[in-house]
Amino acid sequence: xxxxxxxxxxxxxxxxxxxxxxxxxxxxxxxxxxxxxxxxxxxxxxxxxxxxxxxxxxxxxxxxxxxxxxxxxxxxxxxxxxxxxxxxxxxxxxxxxxxxxxxxxxxxxxxxxxxxxxxxxxxxxxxxxxxxxxxxxxxxxxxxxxxxxxxxxxxxxxxxxxxxxxxxxxxxxxxxxxxxxxxxxxxxxxxxxxxxxxxxxxxxxxxxxxxxxxxxxxxxxxxxxxxxxxxxxxxxxxxxxxxxxxxxxxxxxxxxxxxxxxxxxxxxxxxxxxxxxxxxxxxxxxxxxxxxxxxxxxxxxxxxxxxxxxxxxxxxxxxxxxxxxxxxxxxxxxxxxxxxxxxxxxxxxx
Amino acid sequence: xxxxxxxxxxxxxxxxxxxxxxxxxxxxxxxxxxxxxxxxxxxxxxxxxxxxxxxxxxxxxxxxxxxxxxxxxxxxxxxxxxxxxxxxxxxxxxxxxxxxxxxxxxxxxxxxxxxxxxxxxxxxxxxxxxxxxxxxxxxxxxxxxxxxxxxxxxxxxxxxxxxxxxxxxxxxxxxxxxxxxxxxxxxxxxxxxxxxxxxxxxxxxxxxxxxxxxxxxxxxxxxxxxxxxxxxxxxxxxxxxxxxxxxxxx
Numbered sequence: 001x002x003x004x005x006x007x008x009x010x011x012x013x014x015x016x017x018x019x020x021x022x023x024x025x026x027x028x029x030x031x032x033x034x035x036x037x038x039x040x041x042x043x044x045x046x047x048x049x050x051x052x053x054x055x056x057x058x059x060x061x062x063x064x065x066x067x068x069x070x071x072x073x074x075x076x077x078x079x080x081x082x083x084x085x086x087x088x089x090x091x092x093x094x095x096x097x098x099x100x101x102x103x104x105x106x107x108x109x110x111x112x113x114x115x116x117x118x119x120x121x122x123x124x125x126x127x128x129x130x131x132x133x134x135x136x137x138x139x140x141x142x143x144x145x146x147x148x149x150x151x152x153x154x155x156x157x158x159x160x161x162x163x164x165x166x167x168x169x170x171x172x173x174x175x176x177x178x179x180x181x182x183x184x185x186x187x188x189x190x191x192x193x194x195x196x197x198x199x200x201x202x203x204x205x206x207x208x209x210x211x212x213x214x215x216x217x218x219x220x221x222x223x224x225x226x227x228x229x230x231x232x233x234x235x236x237x238x239x240x241x242x243x244x245x246x247x248x249x250x251x252x253x254x255x256x257x258x259x260x261x262x263x264x265x266x267x268x269x270x271x272x273x274x275x276x277x278x279x280x281x282x283x284x285x286x287x288x289x290x291x292x293x294x295x296x297x298x299x300x301x302x303x304x305x306x307x308x309x310x311x312x313x314x315x316x317x318x319x320x321x322x323x324x325x326x327x328x329x330x331x332x333x334x335x336x337x338x339x340x341x342x343x344x345x346x347x348x349x350x
Numbered sequence: 351x352x353x354x355x356x357x358x359x360x361x362x363x364x365x366x367x368x369x370x371x372x373x374x375x376x377x378x379x380x381x382x383x384x385x386x387x388x389x390x391x392x393x394x395x396x397x398x399x400x401x402x403x404x405x406x407x408x409x410x411x412x413x414x415x416x417x418x419x420x421x422x423x424x425x426x427x428x429x430x431x432x433x434x435x436x437x438x439x440x441x442x443x444x445x446x447x448x449x450x451x452x453x454x455x456x457x458x459x460x461x462x463x464x465x466x467x468x469x470x471x472x473x474x475x476x477x478x479x480x481x482x483x484x485x486x487x488x489x490x491x492x493x494x495x496x497x498x499x500x501x502x503x504x505x506x507x508x509x510x511x512x513x514x515x516x517x518x519x520x521x522x523x524x525x526x527x528x529x530x531x532x533x534x535x536x537x538x539x540x541x542x543x544x545x546x547x548x549x550x551x552x553x554x555x556x557x558x559x560x561x562x563x564x565x566x567x568x569x570x571x572x573x574x575x576x577x578x579x580x581x582x583x584x585x586x587x588x589x590x591x592x593x594x595x596x597x598x599x600x
Binding site for chain 1: 399
């Protein structure tokens with residue numbers, strides 16, 4: 001009887017994975033708290049916690065914050081922190097999923113043209129639309145159209161449909177859309193500044209509207225991707241071996257690409273192009289925890305969320321009162337961090 | 351049991367397998383021989399349902415075209431020539447992937463699947479390696495992990511494409527002995543492609559010599575592996591010593 005329990009432990013090495021899950025959750029909680037505390041107006045830890053608990057309906061808790069501080073916390077800080085968490089979780093998980101589905105360690109959430117399409121959509125909106133309100137939907141539509149085009153071109157390329165053809169189709173669509181975007185920009189050079197600041201990425205401080213707008217996209221996309229984590233492990237054996245294990249590779253790829261694209265397009269629409277998160281977060285987790293997507297995807301959700309919230313804190317405070325583009329922060333902090341992880345890790349990359 | 355009737359495979363406009371008819375019975379080990387490009391691997395891939403083919407392939411009496419992909423995977427396990435072994439994946443996770451044909455699309459492995467993977471690990475004495483990354487294993491250990499994954503798949507038929515390339519003599523013997531033990535133990539139907547004529551002669555109950563996609567000769571290894579046949583199909587000069595094919599200098 002005892003040996004069965006011991007044996008069961010060797011296939012499912014659960015204990016160690018729970019440690020990593022706990023560490024990731026702690027990282028996210030600390031990030032969220034730092035995100036809520038730090039800013040031009042300093043808020044106390046105790047006050048913020050009390051306010052959070054009071055709003056969560058914990059009996060006996062009353063907010064000690066002044067009315068102004070309450071507004072700062074609930075209408076400015078928290079929406080932005082939650083938005084950052086959603087965008088970070090989405091980009092990191094989409095990156096990990098693309099890396100799995102294309103078996104390419106350099107794949108990022110923008111691989112199949114979301115960024116180029118969204119960039120074109122945003123540029124057109126800035127150039128021709130009267131209000132800035134139209135930028136997010138235009139970016140979303142542009143991103144979705146670009147990926148749909150990539151998929152059409154990739155899958156019409158003969159019977160030997162593989163991940164590689166799809167990536168090549170992505171390269172084609174990206175060049176084409178980038179050319180179109182540059183053309184529109186040249187025609188409307190007055191829009192350059194606005195488009196450029198969007199491209200560098202930033203989290204808007206516009207209350208809960210953006211959060212509510214983004215939540216369904218990210219929620220559905222993350223749920224779909226997490227459900228595919230076992231299949232991504234199967235796909236890491238290559239298309240043929242996955243097929244010989246009874247897995248419909250084309251169907252898995254379509255489902256994962258669809259989910260990752262919808263989520264990424266939503267994130268890009270509200271926050272612009274935030275680079276690097278989709279690459280460094282999954283790879284840092286891989287180097288520490290190992291290669292299985294069963295662990296990698298859930299951890300990417302949690303660590304990606306925490307990472308972007310912290311990056312936004314830096315973006316808000318480094319040159320305060322001016323704001324740095326968050327994309328600059330993710331690359332500037334992310335690259336050296338990743339170099340350290342890469343150097344100190346002795347595990348082979350998978 | 352695997353039964354092929356006039357199976358042909360055309361890849362890139364070239365007929366790689368040409369009207370092959372062949373039967374491999376339950377508990378039998380048949381070895382496909384033939385020079386490079388004779389169509390051995392392609393034939394194995396066709397039986398695993400990975401390439402389109404003409405003709406009929408029956409697995410346990412059922413026409414493969416009527417079986418769903420998952421059902422084929424439950425009946426036939428394929429070990430390709432160079433299987434992908436993601437270096438950071440643990441041996442336990444890797445072997446568990448062999449249970450994929452039994453797990454529903456978005457489901458996860460049941461208790462029974464975990465037990466089957468455990469049993470496969472135990473059978474190949476891989477328990478001490480369960481948590482090790484595939485990238486940290488030696489060639490022989492890795493080959494055992496690959497076999498364990500195929501074993502976890504629990505299919506009655508096993509297709510092996512060059513199972514011993516890149517292994518030293520001792521490991522080659524170990525792996526082939528293991529396959530033979532499993533064949534006897536579980537009545538596995540084994541069809542393997544091999545280059546080493548000596549090893550083929552030692553383990554095969556029947557050999558099938560492919561040449562240009564067609565069956566040139568088939569039968570008992572002692573009858574097929576003659577000095578004249580090897581000279582003709584491989585262009586190699588050999589001597590057959592007590593049933594073992596030995597290369598000699600020209």
